[in-house]
Amino acid sequence: MSILLTLLLWLLGPQVEAQQPYTESIAGTVTRADTRAPLPQTRIELTREDYARVPTGHERVCKPEPDTEVTEKRRFVVTDANGRFTIADVPAGRYYLSAQHEGFLRFEYGQRGNYPIGTVIRIDPEGDTIVSAPAADVPGESAAENTILPLLSSSTVAAPRGGLGRDQQGTSAGAPSAIRGGTIAQTGQRGGLGRDAERVPAGAGANSAIGRTSGTPRIQLRDLMLSLTPAPAIAGRVLDERGMPQAAAAVQAYQFRYTPINGRVLKSIRATLTSDDGGYRLFWLNPGRYIVAAAHTSYGLQPWMSGLTFTPNLPNLDAGQPTVFFSEVTTAANAQPVPLNPGEQPIADFHLQDRPRFTVRIRLDGDIPPSPALVFVPYGGDFCTGLDYGISAKSDGTFEIRDVPQGLYVAMAISGRDAVSPLITVKVDQQPPAPIPLPVVTPIEVRGVVDFDAIPPWVELGRIRVSLVRTGQEVSQTATGIVDPSTGLFSIPGVGPGAYYPVVELPPGAYVQTITAIDCDTGKPSPNYRYQDLHGHFDSQRPLSIPEVIPNAAKCLDVQASYGRPLRGYVRDRAENPEAGALVVAIPRSVWAVQEDRGATPPDRYLTAVTDDRGYFELRGAAEATAYVADLPGGDVPEYHLYAFENIDANAIYDPGFSDRFRGRETFSVRTWAFEDGQWNVKTISSGTIATWQTCGAFDAPNLKARCYLISIPAVETAEIR
Amino acid sequence: MTALVLILALIQAAGSTATIQGTVLSVTNEPLPAARVELTGGAQGPVVTRTDGKGQFSFPDLASGRYRVSVKKEGYVRQEYGQNQPGDEGALIVVEGGRPVPPIVFRLQAASTIAGIVRNEEGYPVANILVQALRRSYGVRGTRILTQFSSVLTDDRGIYRLYWLDPGDYYVSASYLPQLPTVVNANEDVPRGVYAATYFPGSGDAVRAEAVHLESGGTPAGIDFRLQRSPAVSVRGTVRSLQTQTAAEATVTMFAPEESASVA
Numbered sequence: 001m002s003i004l005l006t007l008l009l010w011l012l013g014p015q016v017e018a019q020q021p022y023t024e025s026i027a028g029t030v031t032r033a034d035t036r037a038p039l040p041q042t043r044i045e046l047t048r049e050d051y052a053r054v055p056t057g058h059e060r061v062c063k064p065e066p067d068t069e070v071t072e073k074r075r076f077v078v079t080d081a082n083g084r085f086t087i088a089d090v091p092a093g094r095y096y097l098s099a100q101h102e103g104f105l106r107f108e109y110g111q112r113g114n115y116p117i118g119t120v121i122r123i124d125p126e127g128d129t130i131v132s133a134p135a136a137d138v139p140g141e142s143a144a145e146n147t148i149l150p151l152l153s154s155s156t157v158a159a160p161r162g163g164l165g166r167d168q169q170g171t172s173a174g175a176p177s178a179i180r181g182g183t184i185a186q187t188g189q190r191g192g193l194g195r196d197a198e199r200v201p202a203g204a205g206a207n208s209a210i211g212r213t214s215g216t217p218r219i220q221l222r223d224l225m226l227s228l229t230p231a232p233a234i235a236g237r238v239l240d241e242r243g244m245p246q247a248a249a250a251v252q253a254y255q256f257r258y259t260p261i262n263g264r265v266l267k268s269i270r271a272t273l274t275s276d277d278g279g280y281r282l283f284w285l286n287p288g289r290y291i292v293a294a295a296h297t298s299y300g301l302q303p304w305m306s307g308l309t310f311t312p313n314l315p316n317l318d319a320g321q322p323t324v325f326f327s328e329v330t331t332a333a334n335a336q337p338v339p340l341n342p343g344e345q346p347i348a349d350f351h352l353q354d355r356p357r358f359t360v361r362i363r364l365d366g367d368i369p370p371s372p373a374l375v376f377v378p379y380g381g382d383f384c385t386g387l388d389y390g391i392s393a394k395s396d397g398t399f400e401i402r403d404v405p406q407g408l409y410v411a412m413a414i415s416g417r418d419a420v421s422p423l424i425t426v427k428v429d430q431q432p433p434a435p436i437p438l439p440v441v442t443p444i445e446v447r448g449v450v451d452f453d454a455i456p457p458w459v460e461l462g463r464i465r466v467s468l469v470r471t472g473q474e475v476s477q478t479a480t481g482i483v484d485p486s487t488g489l490f491s492i493p494g495v496g497p498g499a500y501y502p503v504v505e506l507p508p509g510a511y512v513q514t515i516t517a518i519d520c521d522t523g524k525p526s527p528n529y530r531y532q533d534l535h536g537h538f539d540s541q542r543p544l545s546i547p548e549v550i551p552n553a554a555k556c557l558d559v560q561a562s563y564g565r566p567l568r569g570y571v572r573d574r575a576e577n578p579e580a581g582a583l584v585v586a587i588p589r590s591v592w593a594v595q596e597d598r599g600a601t602p603p604d605r606y607l608t609a610v611t612d613d614r615g616y617f618e619l620r621g622a623a624e625a626t627a628y629v630a631d632l633p634g635g636d637v638p639e640y641h642l643y644a645f646e647n648i649d650a651n652a653i654y655d656p657g658f659s660d661r662f663r664g665r666e667t668f669s670v671r672t673w674a675f676e677d678g679q680w681n682v683k684t685i686s687s688g689t690i691a692t693w694q695t696c697g698a699f700d701a702p703n704l705k706a707r708c709y710l711i712s713i714p715a716v717e718t719a720e721i722r
Numbered sequence: 723m724t725a726l727v728l729i730l731a732l733i734q735a736a737g738s739t740a741t742i743q744g745t746v747l748s749v750t751n752e753p754l755p756a757a758r759v760e761l762t763g764g765a766q767g768p769v770v771t772r773t774d775g776k777g778q779f780s781f782p783d784l785a786s787g788r789y790r791v792s793v794k795k796e797g798y799v800r801q802e803y804g805q806n807q808p809g810d811e812g813a814l815i816v817v818e819g820g821r822p823v824p825p826i827v828f829r830l831q832a833a834s835t836i837a838g839i840v841r842n843e844e845g846y847p848v849a850n851i852l853v854q855a856l857r858r859s860y861g862v863r864g865t866r867i868l869t870q871f872s873s874v875l876t877d878d879r880g881i882y883r884l885y886w887l888d889p890g891d892y893y894v895s896a897s898y899l900p901q902l903p904t905v906v907n908a909n910e911d912v913p914r915g916v917y918a919a920t921y922f923p924g925s926g927d928a929v930r931a932e933a934v935h936l937e938s939g940g941t942p943a944g945i946d947f948r949l950q951r952s953p954a955v956s957v958r959g960t961v962r963s964l965q966t967q968t969a970a971e972a973t974v975t976m977f978a979p980e981e982s983a984s985v986a
Contacts, residue, residue, distance in 0.1 A: 102849070103849060103878060233878055244756075244796070247796060247885065247886070272877075275874075275883045275885060276796075276797070276835065276883060276885035276886060277883075281877045281878060281879075283849065283877060283878035284849070284878060307852075307899065308852075308873050308874065308875065309854075309870050309871070309872055309873045310872065311833070311871070311872040311884075311885065311886040311887060312800060312808075312809075312871075312872075313794060313798065313799055313800050313808075313833050313886040313887075313888070314794070314796075314886060315758040315794040315795065315796060316758065316760075316770075316794070
């Protein structure tokens, strides 16, 4: 409520910033996709393209607070009783627009498939020019690159059909965005071309307002239609061996998440309890594939006890019925994933089997911290969920967990949110004779500084978090600190012993060049805690180690941030029409060339971007060549494989098998250009399966030394990737 | 010496243990298998057994002492030996020497269920609404209060089932739960409609709530709610320490003067 009020005040309040050069109003209607009825109370979010988003595939903090921070880059409104919304005074720029309502799938304007990956809305006084977000303010070489791109998008540019080796002149009139004649005029100003009527991308339909053409744009911008699909559910029944319904059994939906750090981890997405008929509904799920598990344990009920009261007629649980995964297997690895699409309601039934249970006692060893609690979760579990299991100590510093089903568990002591012990693995296969000792360790505060000097001043840093992500498969756990934007200083309190990877969330285009563990006092790199990365976020062989002997621990981190170049290009469909809303993924050499260079290439990040209404994309933050070690196989040239997809769960691209599945299917053309006789000419067109930086001859002129890198990727993969 | 005492104790024990046994039946005298029977009062803490196919149970080798026996069975009202009605104190079973204890017969009443649908003003079902079965009792000052017997959340179809209730009179309320107890997914990180607590049959005021009478085994359906969006207000204030005049860390609870569950 207070958020809404704040929003309202923010929106109604006087706009003190003087003289916005150009603003525009965006308005529209939100309806239910099933009944077409208007959807009031829907939250509409407008974010500028360069709003820092949490990188996909990274672990997020436990229970994030609802992300409703209003900044210059981000605004919210709520639809009225008729489902209408208006966002006034939107400055020129590139934006994403999304709608959220409980019980419905999040929808991003222009999205093509099941996943909320939408296209950019362009607000520009020119109406129909491409604005490349940072370029507007950037002098020098970046601007030079930007000069090229609008040209390619304009209808005066001819693109060879089918890309490779064909006659540039042989273009079809049916492809309005194709090149005519292979030459274009250089105007020397951003967005100088492209005034010609743009083709509205296929499939955009009523949502095509962003394909602005002269004369219509404002009308379209003010009548955006967003249609929300009800979120689907998985339902079923939980029975015991004799077919009797099981009341108050816990049923959870998990998904495999591919993280760059720990590989595939099982992440709990949603949980619920069965009713007296054994029935359950895991509702409001996003489309995807789910691992579903049921268990009947008082241990499993812990998270619900605080909020709900069970009938006293519910028998206490003392029969061992540990976790069963769908369908009727005992491990997640053997589980059969349940595919879930919008409008579907798959059924997953379970039969619980008896298994012995034991009482586990754990005793704190050492100085007992204030109000200690125990995290006790199944091996491979989620520490975030574990916090809910926070079992309080008895007065003598021991913990007792009853009815623990046979299996493997991890335990760790916490005080508040601080980890005050190492993480131990507990195998429960018989009644442990004595309490298991758990040594108490004073947690440390990991401090550090992020050096932003290499990031251009026009990049808005926003709120930056530095996280330590626990390595290993035992349990997923993250400790996080916020970076002070003025000094770059950060502090992560309450870090217990263990091995961690530092992860820094930076704005698009920025990346971590190195992270060095240093001596806090002298600032010198310390031999005690080696963590150094040539480039990228992490080196799987060298985590940051925080030993149990705290004086030897890594306490200070020096993070050097850098800023990468953009990779730009187009996605066209088979008919050579621009493909809007395609997800473009650049996978670095360190991933797909593992066998060839045996880890010699330093780790690098995945780059992702979405094409706008003209099929144009910009992948930000590609590594500089200098960031690579010169004598590596493959030279000092960073290399990426590029793919484009119409409908894919962004999480799937982090699957290590992803690259193998699509190897050899990357097809794109590389064009080089030369500036001759006052105009740009296409000089060469080549093809390849590896995208590398190209030096573009004439581009290396004093004011145009940017590397030329222009590609076109047919969006061949239309199927959803599993 | 210690060993001798121990041996003597064992001899004595062997000659003086008793067995508490019995049968668990429904009120219509059907045997109830797999009922959970719990014996308390022994030196070892609670002992639990399950009834067999004939509804029979037995706790053998009990030393002299005072014991209590209670039964729970899915779908039935729990019962303790010697109890007049659920929730009351039961009776002790005294084991003295090896004297046989007469068999116990439990006759369990079928429990009751209240079920219904919660909808909003527009008639759409509302999920994640807390529905509570409340019973009237009296607070320390003699005021009438409603205490929660059982609670549950509605699903995405707005459906709830308050199952396995004791027979008796209940007040049923549907209210908004700001903090969901379950693991939530991304779709729920959106503004949720805030609804005022509603008491069946449709009042925002607990005083005007009507009791739902439950017979044993009764399952009145259609205890439905139509929620109104609440003109919710925030009540703000400051708690200061008298000594330091600084804001103190304190928990502030707000509750209606009578006959209402607390809202904070």
